[in-house]
Structure formats: structure tokens, C-alpha cells
Amino acid sequence: MSDRIGILYLDDEEQNLLSFQALFRRDYDIHTATNAPDAVQILNTQDIQIIFSDQKMPEVSGVEFFEMILHDFPHAVRILITGYADIEAVIDAINKGQVYRYVTKPWDPNELKICVENALEKFRRDKELIEKNTRLAEANAELEKFVYSASHDLRAPVASIMGVLKVAKMEGIDGKTAGYFDMIEKSTARLNEFATNIINYFQNDHSETLHEEISFDAIIDEVFDKYQRQPEYQFITFRKDVAANSTFHSDTYRIRMILNNLVSNAVKFCDNKKPQCFVDVSVVQNKEKAVVRVTDNGIGISPQVLPTIFEMLFSNSDKNVGSGVGLYIAKKATKKLGGTISASSEQGKGSRFTFEIPNKA
Amino acid sequence: MSLTVNVIFHLVDDNDIDIAVNTKLLQLSGITPDIHTYNNAAKFLQSIQSNQEYYSTKEHVILLDIMMPGMNGFECLDELSKLPEKIKARMKVFMLSSSIDRNDIRRAESYDLVQRVLEKPLDIYLLKKTLEGIYE
Numbered sequence: 001m002s003d004r005i006g007i008l009y010l011d012d013e014e015q016n017l018l019s020f021q022a023l024f025r026r027d028y029d030i031h032t033a034t035n036a037p038d039a040v041q042i043l044n045t046q047d048i049q050i051i052f053s054d055q056k057m058p059e060v061s062g063v064e065f066f067e068m069i070l071h072d073f074p075h076a077v078r079i080l081i082t083g084y085a086d087i088e089a090v091i092d093a094i095n096k097g098q099v100y101r102y103v104t105k106p107w108d109p110n111e112l113k114i115c116v117e118n119a120l121e122k123f124r125r126d127k128e129l130i131e132k133n134t135r136l137a138e139a140n141a142e143l144e145k146f147v148y149s150a151s152h153d154l155r156a157p158v159a160s161i162m163g164v165l166k167v168a169k170m171e172g173i174d175g176k177t178a179g180y181f182d183m184i185e186k187s188t189a190r191l192n193e194f195a196t197n198i199i200n201y202f203q204n205d206h207s208e209t210l211h212e213e214i215s216f217d218a219i220i221d222e223v224f225d226k227y228q229r230q231p232e233y234q235f236i237t238f239r240k241d242v243a244a245n246s247t248f249h250s251d252t253y254r255i256r257m258i259l260n261n262l263v264s265n266a267v268k269f270c271d272n273k274k275p276q277c278f279v280d281v282s283v284v285q286n287k288e289k290a291v292v293r294v295t296d297n298g299i300g301i302s303p304q305v306l307p308t309i310f311e312m313l314f315s316n317s318d319k320n321v322g323s324g325v326g327l328y329i330a331k332k333a334t335k336k337l338g339g340t341i342s343a344s345s346e347q348g349k350g351s352r353f354t355f356e357i358p359n360k361a
Numbered sequence: 362m363s364l365t366v367n368v369i370f371h372l373v374d375d376n377d378i379d380i381a382v383n384t385k386l387l388q389l390s391g392i393t394p395d396i397h398t399y400n401n402a403a404k405f406l407q408s409i410q411s412n413q414e415y416y417s418t419k420e421h422v423i424l425l426d427i428m429m430p431g432m433n434g435f436e437c438l439d440e441l442s443k444l445p446e447k448i449k450a451r452m453k454v455f456m457l458s459s460s461i462d463r464n465d466i467r468r469a470e471s472y473d474l475v476q477r478v479l480e481k482p483l484d485i486y487l488l489k490k491t492l493e494g495i496y497e
Binding site: 155156158159160162164166167170199207 | 385386428463480481483486
């Protein structure tokens with residue numbers, strides 16, 4: 001392949017083609033055609049960077065020709081040659097992005113040369129951008145893959161530590177060491193949550209969205225169960241209320257992920273000073289959608305931070321318990337399900353998270 | 362706490378800490394005193410081959426780790442699927458994994474032998490509830 005730039009010129013008037021060739025032949029590889037099929041043939045066999053086309057031709061117009069080839073040859077820079085009468089069609093074509101520039105007939109050789117140089121510059125810039133984007137996408141995918149597999153690797157020893165802690169607690173830990181075990185357990189729980197969140201984030205992004213039948217009852221029971229079985233959460237009342245007016249189809253995995261995050265937050269930020277702490281989950285589902293509300297009477301969220309809670313790495317650090325990814329993932333998962341999520345809160349009184357997802361039945 | 366049926370547990374896991382923890386958890390929860398451990402899948406398969414009579418007379422629960430060097434959990438499952446019906450009928454497999462991949466769950470559930478995929482650390486309560494559903 002030669003380094004010379006290939007230019008194609010399509011015009012039904014051969015005289016124009018000849019003078020075009022005379023003008024550029026020394027600097028570029030010039031290919032000419034008098035009809036669209038010949039021009040396509042050249043595009044298929046030659047390396048073409050810039051395409052000139054006359055607008056007024058007997059069979060197809062220049063704009064129509066560009067439309068024809070746009071899909072197969074998107075990177076070639078397209079320039080229309082036209083008389084003033086066709087200016088409406090030209091403006092339209094430029095606005096639609098089919099044409100880069102236009103040149104009026106009869107052309108001025110110097111203007112035409114500048115036009116080719118500009119087109120070439122654009123071609124090179126585009127090419128560079130495409131290459132950069134490809135490299136960026138590759139690097140991004142690599143990074144995500146790395147984080148994902150690192151989180152998997154991280155989760156294995158964390159699970160082992162959690163297992164050992166379980167056994168130690170079952171066998172009984174005496175007074176003085178109990179405090180230390182408690183600290184290890186809390187730190188491990190945070191590490192575990194972080195690793196799990198990253199894995200969830202990746203799986204939400206990369207796994208397909210299912211349209212299976214959903215039992216909100218079963219999902220909520222499973223989410224509550226983790227806490228209800230443990231003595232340290234007995235002071236919290238977990239309530240569920242599911243109003244099912246029709247069957248509901250969506251993705252169990254993602255709904256569970258969202259609910260897990262919301263309920264875990266409600267538990268984390270419960271208000272120990274209140275005589276009775278509660279976490280309520282209510283669902284109203286019908287043919288169109290499901291509206292799920294997670295309400296607590298916890299410490300609440302201050303109005304200043306409320307607008308930012310769904311952002312990545314947000315953490316209400318007073319309690320030093322969050323990884324800052326949970327709500328971000330909840331929002332991403334809701335989006336994958338085609339829904340929306342929002343929060344309202346009053347400090348000292350509690351918070352309510354609401355997500356709405358469409359019924360994919 | 363023990364099940365009404367006598368169940369023999371087989372733990373197949375390359376991680377010795379997880380083996381020790383799961384053995385302890387099973388013992389402490391009183392589900393069964395009868396626990397055998399294997400640090401790779403080949404050893405477990407070998408045990409079945411040389412004790413076919415034993416494996417076809419009593420109830421066996423297998424806790425099979427998915428990620429193992431050499432033969433992994435799924436490859437082991439493929440081998441277990443080839444066993445004679447009289448052995449398979451008495452075998453209940455639980456797949457264990459420290460981080461559950463969505464595709465792994467679906468893949469595991471496609472095997473008749475697999476009861477459930479459980480995340481580590483082992484949730485004895487969940488395991489027991491499932492076993493009660495099977496045997497009682």
C-alpha cells in the first residue's frame with residue numbers, strides 16, 4: 001500500500017474530472033468515476049481517504065450517493081461540489097453529518113487545494129481519535145477485569161476469616177479477648193462488604209437482565225433473614241407489606257442487590273436512642289410497574305448530603321461503616337432494570353428510599 | 362440439632378482453613394459427627410471408586426468448592442454425574458464458593474445432583490434448612 005492519499009471524485013461531466021486530475025495528480029492518488037456504481041467499485045478496491053461528489057447527476061444526487069456509502073465507508077471525508085441552486089440540499093446534508101464541506105462550481109483551484117488539505121487534516125484527527133478511543137476502551141476493560149478478579153481473590157481469604165470468627169464465637173470467647181474479636185469482626189465485615197459491592201457492580205454491568213417472575217415476598221424474606229437470625233439485631237423490627245395486583249417480571253438478582261443495599265443502610269444507620277427501631281419494606285406492584293419503599297426511623301440524612309448520596313464513593317463517615325459504593329450500585333442496578341430510585345429524609349426522624357421499576361411481563 | 366436421618370458429610374476443598382472451619386461448624390451445630398475431608402477432587406472421586414458399596418447404602422452430602430486447582434468443582438461434578446444411579450441417588454451436592462458468580466449459579470443449577478450453591482463462609486442455618494427440606 002502506498003503512503004499517498006487516495007481521493008475519489010464522482011462527476012457525470014468528464015471535463016470536470018479531467019481538470020480535477022490535472023490539478024491534484026502530482027500530490028495524490030486520484031480516482032474518478034462518472035456514475036455511482038463505478039465509484040462504489042473504486043471504494044471497494046482502493047484506499048480512499050477523501051471523496052468529492054458532484055451534487056447534480058442524472059441518476060443519484062451527490063447527497064444520495066454519500067448516504068449510500070456512509071455505512072460502509074464512515075471514515076472517508078465527504079465533500080460535495082455544487083452550484084448555488086442546490087444550496088438547500090447542501091445545508092441539509094451538512095446538518096445531517098453526511099457532508100464535511102461543500103465547494104461551489106465552478107471551483108477555484110486554490111480554494112479546492114485548501115479544501116483538500118483541511119479534509120486531510122480532519123481525516124488524520126478522526127483517525128487518531130478513533131485509535132485513542134479504542135485504546136481507552138481496551139484499557140478500561142482491562143482495568144475492570146482486574147478489579148473484578150482482584151475482588152474475587154480478596155473475597156476468598158475474607159470468607160475464611162469470617163468462618164474462623166464464626167467458629168470462635170460458637171465455641172465461646174472469654175471476656176478480655178471478646179472485645180478484640182469484635183473489632184476484627186467489624187473490620188472484616190467492612191472489607192467483605194467492599195469486595196462484595198465491587199463484584200456486584202461488575203456483575204450488574206456485565207450480566208444480562210432477565211425477565212423472570214418475581215416474588216417480592218421471597219426476596220424480602222431472604223434479605224431480612226440475615227438480620228433477624230442474629231441476636232445483635234433483635235432490637236430492630238423488620239416489617240414487610242407486599243400488595244401484588246398482578247404477576248411481576250424483572251430480574252431477581254438485581255432487585256435483591258438493590259434491596260440488600262437499602263436494608264443494610266437502614267440497619268447501619270438505625271437510631272439506638274429510639275425505644276423502637278424499625279425497617280419497613282413495602283411493595284405495590286401492578287401490570288405496569290412496582291414501587292418499592294424502604295423506610296426506617298434511623299438517624300436520617302442531612303439536607304446537605306442528601307443530593308449526593310447516590311454518587312460513587314459517597315460515605316456518611318460519622319458512623320464509619322459505609323464503603324461508599326452501596327447506593328451507587330443500587331442506582332446503577334435500578335437503571336439496568338429501566339427504573340428510577342430516589343431518597344427523602346429528615347434528620348433525627350428517618351429516611352425513605354423509593355425505587356420504581358417497570359413490569360417486563 | 363441433628364437431622365433425623367444419618368447423613369455422612371464429605372468436604373472437598375483445597376483451602377485447609379475452610380475445611381477446618383466447616384468441619385468445626387458442622388460438629389458444633391450437631392448436624393452430624395460423620396465428616397470426611399479431601400483437599401482435592403481427585404481424592405474424593407478415588408474414595409467413591411474404592412468404596413462403592415458404602416456410597417450406595419447411606420445418605421451422603423457433599424460440600425464441593427468450585428474454585429480448586431487441578432480438577433475444579435464443575436469438573437468434579439461432571440465425573441460425579443457419570444456414577445451409577447444407585448450412588449447418585451444417595452448423593453446431595455452443595456457447591457461452595459467464596460464469591461458467587463452469577464453464571465456459576467446458573468451453571469451449577471443445571472446439574473441434577475446440585476441442591477444449592479452456598480456462599481462462604483458456610484451458613485449452617487441455611488444448609489440445615491435445605492437438608493431438612495430434603496430428608497424430613
